[in-house]
Every structure is written in C-alpha cells, then in structure tokens.
Amino acid sequence: MLDYIIVGFGLSGLSFVEQLEDHNKSFVVFENASQRSSRVAGGIYNPVILKRFTAAWNVLGQMEKAVPFYKNIETKLGKQLVTDLPVLRRFNSIEEQNSWFEASDKPILKHFLSPDLIPNTNEALDVPFQYGKVKQTGKIEVEQMLTSYANYLAQKDSFVQSSFEYSELEIKESYVVYKDYKAKHIVFTEGFGVKNNPFFNDLPLVGNKGEYLLIKCESLELDAAIKSSVFIIPQGNDVYKVGATYDNQDKTPEPTSSAREELIKKLDMILKKPYQIVGQVAGIRPTTKDRRPLVGVHPLHQNVYILNGLGSRGILIGPTIAGQLYEFIENGTPLPVEMDIKRFGN
Numbered sequence: 173m174l175d176y177i178i179v180g181f182g183l184s185g186l187s188f189v190e191q192l193e194d195h196n197k198s199f200v201v202f203e204n205a206s207q208r209s210s211r212v213a214g215g216i217y218n219p220v221i222l223k224r225f226t227a228a229w230n231v232l233g234q235m236e237k238a239v240p241f242y243k244n245i246e247t248k249l250g251k252q253l254v255t256d257l258p259v260l261r262r263f264n265s266i267e268e269q270n271s272w273f274e275a276s277d278k279p280i281l282k283h284f285l286s287p288d289l290i291p292n293t294n295e296a297l298d299v300p301f302q303y304g305k306v307k308q309t310g311k312i313e314v315e316q317m318l319t320s321y322a323n324y325l326a327q328k329d330s331f332v333q334s335s336f337e338y339s340e341l342e343i344k345e346s347y348v349v350y351k352d353y354k355a356k357h358i359v360f361t362e363g364f365g366v367k368n369n370p371f372f373n374d375l376p377l378v379g380n381k382g383e384y385l386l387i388k389c390e391s392l393e394l395d396a397a398i399k400s401s402v403f404i405i406p407q408g409n410d411v412y413k414v415g416a417t418y419d420n421q422d423k424t425p426e427p428t429s430s431a432r433e434e435l436i437k438k439l440d441m442i443l444k445k446p447y448q449i450v451g452q453v454a455g456i457r458p459t460t461k462d463r464r465p466l467v468g469v470h471p472l473h474q475n476v477y478i479l480n481g482l483g484s485r486g487i488l489i490g491p492t493i494a495g496q497l498y499e500f501i502e503n504g505t506p507l508p509v510e511m512d513i514k515r516f517g518n
C-alpha cells in the first residue's frame with residue numbers, strides 16, 4: 173500500500189511530490205505529456221503585478237518559501253536550476269514613472285520596487301522613459317527541472333509515463349485502487365487537463381492560453397528580463413523568449429499564427445535590431461475566475477484531492493499551496509478559505 177498516487181507532473185505535481193519526499197511518504201506519479209503549461213513557462217518569479225504595480229496575492233509568504241524550495245531541488249538533482257535575474261519594467265510615460273514612485277512607497281511593495289529610475293544603455297532597445305527595477309526576482313529552469321526530477325523518480329520506480337484512466341479508479345472507504353496500485357490517497361494535479369477528470373471537472377477552471385516566440389538576436393546582449401507590453405527573457409546563446417500572450421477563448425494546444433503576429437508587432441516596438449524567429453511554444457494556464465487556486469478534498473470521497481488553479485504564477489504559488497494541502501491531509505490543518513474548493517459549494 174502506497175501513501176499517495178499523484179496524477180500530473182507539472183509545477184503543481186512537482187510541488188506536492190517534494191512534500192512527500194520531505195516526509196518520507198511512498199508514492200507513484202502518472203504523467204501523460206498532454207499539457208505543457210509548466211514546460212513552456214517563462215520561468216520568472218516576480219513578486220509584483222507589473223501591469224498595475226500591485227503585489228501579487230500572498231506574495232511575502234510565497235517568496236520566503238519558493239526560492240529555498242527550488243534551491244533544495246537544485247541540490248538534490250545536482251543541476252543548476254535557479255538564477256537571480258533582474259526584471260526591468262520599461263515605462264511608457266512620465267505618468268507611469270510617477271505611479272511607480274507612488275507604489276514603491278507602499279508597505280509591501282517597498283520590499284520589491286526600487287524607487288530609482290534606471291537609464292537604458294542598450295542600443296538594441298528603444299526605451300524613452302527609462303526603467304523601474306523589481307527586486308528579488310529570478311528565473312527557474314522549469315522544463316529542465318521537470319525532466320530531471322522525472323528521471324530521478326523513474327530511477328526509484330515512482331514515475332509512470334502513461335495516461336491516468338479515470339474509469340479504472342476504484343475508491344474504497346480508506347484507500348484507492350488503480351490497476352496494480354493501491355494507495356491511501358490520490359491527488360489530482362493535472363492543470364488544464366482536469367477538464368477530463370470526472371471527479372473535479374465541475375470546478376470553475378477557465379484556462380488561458382499563453383504563447384511565446386523564441387528569437388535569436390546576437391546584438392541584443394541582455395542580462396535582465398525586460399517587461400514592456402511583452403517580456404523579453406534571456407535563455408542563453410543569444411536566444412530570448414518573447415511573450416506571452418493571454419487568450420481565454422482558444423483552448424487548443426498548438427501555437428497559432430495570430431499569437432505570432434501579435435508578439436512580432438509588440439516586439440518590433442522595442443527591439444531595433446534584426447532577429448530571427450527560431451521557435452514558438454504554447455500552453456494553457458490553469459486559471460480560475462476568482463484568481464485563486466483550487467485546492468481541497470472531493471465532497472464525497474475523503475481520500476481524493478485536487479491541487480490546481482495555479483494560474484499565471486505557478487512558480488511562486490506552487491510550493492506554498494502544496495505544503496498547505498499536505499498539512500490538511502496529514503494533520504487536518506484547515507485550508508485557507510479563499511483557496512478551498514468548498515467555496516464553490518462542493
């Protein structure tokens with residue numbers, strides 16, 4: 173009898189698995205590569221919403237937890253996965269600069285927004301109103317982390333590359349059975365894939381498609397992520413991710429020509445040197461209407477759980493809410509009401 177079955181291995185699955193590893197619990201993970209949200213993510217952790225200059229939800233606690241969490245994985249896997257990467261917000265006007273100064277004086281934001289204006293020194297970029305710098309930002313190599321972690325789990329026979337078939341799950345009073353596996357609990361962490369899950373597909377997960385272009389530009393030479401109407405995120409070897417788009421209508425997995433055109437248009441407003449497009453990627457963010465995660469226990473089955481709704485900030489949110497779900501299951505610690513799926517009457 174295992175302690176847990178986990179379905180899905182993106183940022184939410186990985187965050188929960190780390191809890192299990194820390195507490196010496198036995199488990200198996202099923203992953204079918206049907207969703208790509210975590211693998212295509214920009215990998216940026218950034219405590220501030222750069223459109224409105226506000227702090228992200230519960231960000232102080234999440235920041236404290238997230239960076240040591242990923243550094244710990246880095247040590248465990250013996251791979252460099254975390255880099256400090258400055259994030260510079262390009263201002264569009266004097267008014268925007270003033271809003272930034274105002275925001276940088278506010279209680280939480282003063283930890284994160286530098287009040288100084290940073291002049292642009294990069295000839296490749298058009299930046300007429302200078303930059304504001306966000307403090308305590310960085311980048312996680314999410315795709316590399318997921319691949320290495322999956323290999324590490326596979327070596328321990330804890331990773332099964334296959335689709336979880338919901339109709340094969342038998343739920344008993346104090347355990348579940350799935351094919352040859354028996355476990356005390358099952359946790360679904362399928363991101364947007366939860367739409368196919370009969371136990372939780374009534375929850376209001378909206379989904380928001382995001383796409384990045386990958387460009388190569390030798391004369392750009394950036395060592396910071398630039399946020400204008402799009403992010404430009406250095407990937408090494410003169411390659412940059414440019415994006416992302418936000419689309420809550422199209423839920424298809426493939427990259428689109430409309431996103432490509434939109435991103436080229438936005439990029440051309442700031443990048444003044446020639447570049448080549450070398451790739452395009454897409455994924456569906458598991459977003460919710462109220463912008464809060466979907467965490468909790470199934471209303472009828474006490475050993476069936478969900479960890480989802482990480483939205484557009486999975487890197488920071490994942491470690492905290494995975495810890496909260498673990499404490500709820502193992503020690504009965506109540507979940508914060510705003511993330512508990514009970515808020516939808518479940």
Ligand SMILES: Cc1cc2nc3c(=O)[nH]c(=O)nc-3n(C[C@H](O)[C@H](O)[C@H](O)COP(=O)(O)OP(=O)(O)OC[C@H]3O[C@@H](n4cnc5c(N)ncnc54)[C@H](O)[C@@H]3O)c2cc1C
Nearest residue numbers: 180182183184204206207210214216336363365382486487
């Ligand atoms: C373009 C883009 C850019 C982003 N940039 C950032 C960023 O810079 N910083 C940040 O913090 N966040 C970013 N995000 C958001 C972040 O990626 C999400 O919050 C996060 O990926 C959600 O993780 P998840 O594990 O819930 O979902 P997913 O990553 O979708 O993982 C779910 C996993 O479950 C698997 N699965 C589903 N159904 C089944 C099944 N039946 N059987 C087996 N396996 C199954 C899927 O294959 C998938 O691997 C970005 C998202 C996108 C799309």
